[in-house]
Each structure stands twice: as C-alpha cells, then as structure tokens.
C-alpha cells in the first residue's frame with residue numbers, strides 16, 4: 001500500500017513540476033489512518049529536522065507536520081500578526097494546489113511569543129516573536145478521516161521525496177514502540193523568593209488601585225539522565241490529559257510542548273469561539289471532597305473576581321467584530337485531571353473579520369494570562385516577573401488558506417532542550433490574593449507537565 005502511494009506521489013509531483021510555473025506545489029491525497037503520535041515520532045528518523053503536533057480538545061482535528069517547506073518568521077513587535085498574514089497570502093498566491101478526492105487544504109502552523117517587548121534570553125533563541133511554517137509533509141486527521149499533504153518547492157521535490165520514502169517505509173514496517181522517558185537527575189524551582197516578592201508587591205499595587213489583575217508566572221527546571229524525546233512526552237500527555245489541546249513545535253532540536261485546556265479563539269466561516277478560563281482549585285482526593293472544592297470555587301469571591309475580568313474582555317473583543325455574542329450568565333466548572341477551573345464558553349455569530357489572525361491579535365493576551373488593564377498589566381509583568389516567558393502563555397495554533405483556524409493559549413507547557421526541560425505556570429493575582437495560595441496554585445499547574453515527564457509531584 002505504502003509503496004503504491006510512494007510511486008503515485010513521486011509520479012504526480014514530477015508531472016506537476018514539469019508543467020507548473022509556480023514556485024510551490026502542494027498535493028493532498030486521502031490517506032490510511034495512522035497513530036499521529038507515532039507519525040510524529042518518525043520525523044527525526046527520516047531526517048526531518050522540524051516537526052509539529054496539534055490535536056484539539058476533542059481530538060476531532062489533528063495535525064502533524066514534518067519538515068519545513070516554507071517559513072514565515074518575524075521579530076517585529078507591533079506588526080507581527082499582520083506580517084504573518086501578508087506573507088501567508090503571498091505564499092498562497094505562489095502555490096499550485098492539487099488534491100485528489102479530498103476537501104482538505106494545507107495549513108500554516110506555529111505560534112507567537114507572549115510579549116515581544118521582553119528581552120529574549122538564550123533559552124528561547126529558537127523561538128522568534130512569530131514563527132509559522134508550512135511543513136513538507138502534513139498528516140491531517142479530521143473526524144477520523146486522514147489525508148496526507150506533500151508540499152515542495154518546485155524543482156526540489158526529489159530531496160523531500162527521499163525522506164518521504166523513508167517515512168512510508170517505516171510506516172509500512174511493524175510499529176516500533178515509542179521512546180521511553182529518561183530518569184530525573186535534578187528538579188529545581190527557579191527564583192521562588194523573587195516570584196513571591198513580586199506577588200506581594202503586585203497585591204499591594206492592586207490594593208491601591210494601580211491594576212485590577214496581573215498574572216504572574218514562574219519556572220521550574222528539570223535535568224534528566226538522557227535526551228528527552230518529544231514523542232515520549234506527547235504520548236504521556238495524550239494519555240493523561242484527554243480533554244486538552246495537545247501541541248508541540250520543534251525547531252533546531254528544541255521542542256515547546258504542552259497540553260492546554262484553554263482555547264484562545266477558533267474561526268469557522270463567520271462563526272467564532274473563545275473560552276474564558278480563570279479561577280482554580282485542585283481536584284479532591286475523594287468524590288465528596290472534589291465536589292466540595294468545586295462548589296466552593298463556584299462561590300468564591302476572589303476566584304469569581306479573577307474570572308470576571310476575562311469574561312468582560314473577551315465579550316468586548318468579540319462584540320466589536322460579531323453581530324451577536326452568546327455566553328452563559330455565570331461560569332461553569334471545568335474539571336481536568338489535576339485541577340478544576342471556572343469556565344465560560346463564548347460563541348460569536350456573523351463575525352466580520354476575514355482571518356483568524358485578526359482575532360488572535362485582538363484577544364492576546366486575555367486577562368487570564370496578562371491582566372487588567374491590559375497594557376499596564378503586561379508592562380508590570382515585563383518589569384517584575386523573574387522569567388522570560390518566550391512562547392509560554394502565548395497563542396499557538398493553525399490557520400488554513402481560507403483564514404479559518406484555531407489557536408490555544410500555550411499554558412501547562414514546557415520547553416524540551418536535550419536533557420534539560422523548563423516548565424512554566426502562572427496565576428491571576430487580584431487584591432485579595434494570598435501569596436502562598438497562589439504559589440500552591442502554580443504548583444498544581446506544574447503537575448500535567450511533571451506527570452508527562454514521569455516525575456511525581458513530591459520530587
């Protein structure tokens with residue numbers, strides 16, 4: 001089967017290359033179902049040096065990209081979303097699209113840094129303020145149906161085909177087990193004292209009316225006995241966090257990865273969707289305790305306060321571009337394996353913008369990750385937070401050639417750098433925050449990444 005496909009793709013590309021005058025060719029074909037995490041794990045073995053992974057919260061849409069045929073990246077600050085949009089449109093204009101019995105269209109996948117005005121540290125050097133890519137090979141799974149898209153620079157298909165041939169060969173072979181996780185050598189929370197001081201100072205400033213809410217994040221670092229392979233972590237995240245977005249973006253051997261419950265925005269034609277997620281408590285040890293915690297969260301003034309700012313901002317942002325915006329009048333509980341949150345889903349109808357990137361630009365950062373008022377809160381974070389957030393807490397996701405797409409907020413995430421891993425977690429500080437409780441909250445938010453790395457909570 002794979003061998004047949006291989007010849008077919010090679011032949012097709014060859015024919016198209018001969019007659020096409022455009023610089024890029026993108027060719028999509030129906031494909032056999034294959035485990036997406038396994039597909040992802042084969043990337044480096046086939047000499048693809050970049051890869052990405054995306055699965056939405058319901059696993060309805062899954063994308064795995066290997067290799068990089070076209071890169072859009074920019075270090076611009078104000079204009080980064082606009083620049084990506086312009087370059088994407090240019091690329092679409094330069095590309096010949098072919099497909100066989102499928103409606104699937106190629107996508108652009110990538111993300112943005114949280115704050116382009118925060119000086120970048122060495123840790124995030126492979127992650128510019130905006131980077132989105134068109135992969136050489138894209139596996140798309142929608143509603144259980146798979147397609148494969150091969151995108152090449154015209155005249156350069158031979159090089160990509162060699163790698164693809166290897167990929168097909170491996171897919172055809174008996175499936176090798178996924179990589180295993182190495183053992184932990186060291187676990188260290190970074191600048192906890194400074195972070196706690198920043199929290200205390202921020203609470204004081206909020207109490208005298210300087211801000212309403214500021215989200216402060218911190219980092220923990222882990223060292224392992226061996227290289228931490230992204231597919232092993234992804235496999236664990238998939239098992240352990242079934243109702244979250246799964247994402248990974250690997251560049252130059254460094255992989256930003258996570259399982260986020262938080263949708264920033266989705267656009268599907270003229271409908272758009274977002275979620276307000278803020279206010280947290282851990283899961284209970286028994287059913288009864290868990291229910292008590294949930295009931296408490298639904299009534300707790302401080303958490304409702306944290307949540308309200310997010311609802312207000314997202315509602316306003318959507319109302320500015322949609323004819324109608326619907327949301328429940330009060331938050332519900334979203335129960336995740338390690339934590340429960342206050343949650344308000346938002347639906348916008350008759351959205352007037354043509355591209356999801358305009359929505360991303362409008363919404364990022366929501367007060368769930370930045371604060372209120374937005375500008376002042378982000379400035380304060382830049383000043384007092386002892387951390388370079390990089391791509392943590394920023395938009396990550398995809399868009400298609402029609403301007404539709406979906407972006408999650410990249411929380412519950414970490415950066416894999418060989419044997420070293422950094423993980424990140426933050427929390428919404430308001431006037432009646434208690435520094436120790438906020439510290440505990442960030443600890444709970446480290447749990448998904450720690451568990452996926454095979455590290456127990458008390459280590």
Ligand SMILES: C=C(O[C@@H]1C=C(C(=O)O)C=C[C@H]1O)C(=O)O
Nearest residue numbers: 278279280368411425426427428
């Ligand atoms: C900032 C994070 O989470 C955000 C902060 C929350 C809170 O403070 O209650 C809840 C959900 C997220 O919007 C994180 O997980 O790192």
Ligand SMILES: [Mg+2]
Nearest residue numbers: 279280427428
């Ligand atoms: Mg909170």
